[in-house]
Amino acid sequence: MSDLLERLRGRGWRMTAQRRVVAEVLNGEHVHLTADEVHARAVAKLPEISRATVYNTLGELVSLGEVLEVTTDKRAKRYDPNAHRPHHHLVCARCGAIRDVHPTGNPLADLPDAERFGFTVSDVEVTYRGLCPDCADA
Amino acid sequence: MSDLLERLRGRGWRMTAQRRVVAEVLNGEHVHLTADEVHARAVAKLPEISRATVYNTLGELVSLGEVLEVTTDKRAKRYDPNAHRPHHHLVCARCGAIRDVHPTGNPLADLPDAERFGFTVSDVEVTYRGLCPDCADA
DNA sequence: ACTTGACTTAGACAAAGTCCATTGTAGGAT
DNA sequence: ATCCTACAATGGACTTTGTCTAAGTCAAGT
Incomplete structure (x- = not known):
């Protein structure tokens, strides 16, 4: 399973409540959430989290190669945590x-x-x- | 070559100055313009053309199957007039x-x-x- | 040339995302 | 345990891309 949080901690990623929540939301297969959906679910766990932080964190996860950006439709970008297996x-x-x-x-x-x-x-x-x-x- | 304008006229498409200009802009191979780029080039030929008209016209061309929408990046949609040959x-x-x-x-x-x-x-x-x-x- | 329904327009609006100055805090140093 | 400081979070303004609408205009048939 190799939890996303585990891997991030192992890479010396500075851990904050916000980042933990975002990483928790992005877990599993067939998960393809938009930034706004990630934000909505993150807010449920941590009401003060801001949109900008979600965008920042998603951007970093993409840079780290732990999450993929998917643009299947013309609407919002989606984020796919299944980055370790090509698909x-x-x-x-x-x-x-x-x-x-x-x-x-x-x-x-x-x-x-x-x-x-x-x-x-x-x-x-x-x-x-x-x-x-x-x-x-x- | 089978000009785009020819085909449209043949299909009984109501011809206006604005539509002609948009169709002229979209001609050739390896053409993949965003709506804004199409608008910019259209304005060069017909200064009064509005953004809404460009969007409407592009949308219609897509419906008619004469132009393809391409979303290669997360930015704007692009329009590809090379619809008669799959690629x-x-x-x-x-x-x-x-x-x-x-x-x-x-x-x-x-x-x-x-x-x-x-x-x-x-x-x-x-x-x-x-x-x-x-x-x-x- | 007249009429009519389709086309065009400008601008308001909406959704997705970026930027930035300010405030807060994780984690190492003391 | 407390202090520091660089890095992170915040929220609000801003940008980009696209949609919608009410009112005006025009192509094409008669």
Whole structure:
């Protein structure tokens, strides 16, 4: 499981009540919260926490590589704590539900040199779109 | 080439000076402008055009399937007139430059049933990330 | 040329996120 | 245990991106 808090403490991350709460909110699989959702849940545990702090903390967690930013729709960025295992996303086009998925194959190998335009390609992000079981009945 | 304007006229789209200008701005390959960029270029040709009209027109072009919305970064949506040929995107992580690419293989086939969570998967979007030749020298 | 419904406009509004000066505090030093 | 100080948190103003609306304008058919 390797708790997020454990890892952060181990990295000498200065611990405060606010940071602990944010780290607690971001735990588990298939977790993809917006900054505002993180803030809402953090407020439930620590009413004085401010929006700016949540943004700052999320930004730091991303810099540390402990959390990933996901932009599946045009709305708000989402934060995905499942950073230790590479994965892609499956998104419901209707309700926005997100699942982590692990496709076979390596898309990086599927991009011929002639299609790289001199870029140094280092990463691929794959987003599958469709309808979730709930939204398919309509 | 199949000009965008031609196609729109052929579809009985009501033509106005504003719509013509927007359609003219969106022409060519590897074009991925934000709404504001489209507006800026449109204003150069037709100073009275308003932001709302640009947004409306872009929205309609997307509905008509003549232009694609692309959200490569967390910032603004981008508009891609290259809708008649399916493609994916290669994005510079530093400067944001975007190229259209055509990888081999079919990522849809790479998602096992066990990884679909009951979704009806209909589409895949692949975004390659790296550094463009200009940004690689730094 | 007239009419009409669709198109355009300006500006108010909203959502997501950033910035900054001030205040507070974690954790090492004493 | 207490003190210091650099780092963190706060809240409010500000920015960016996008939506909405009421009123004015215009393309296209008759």
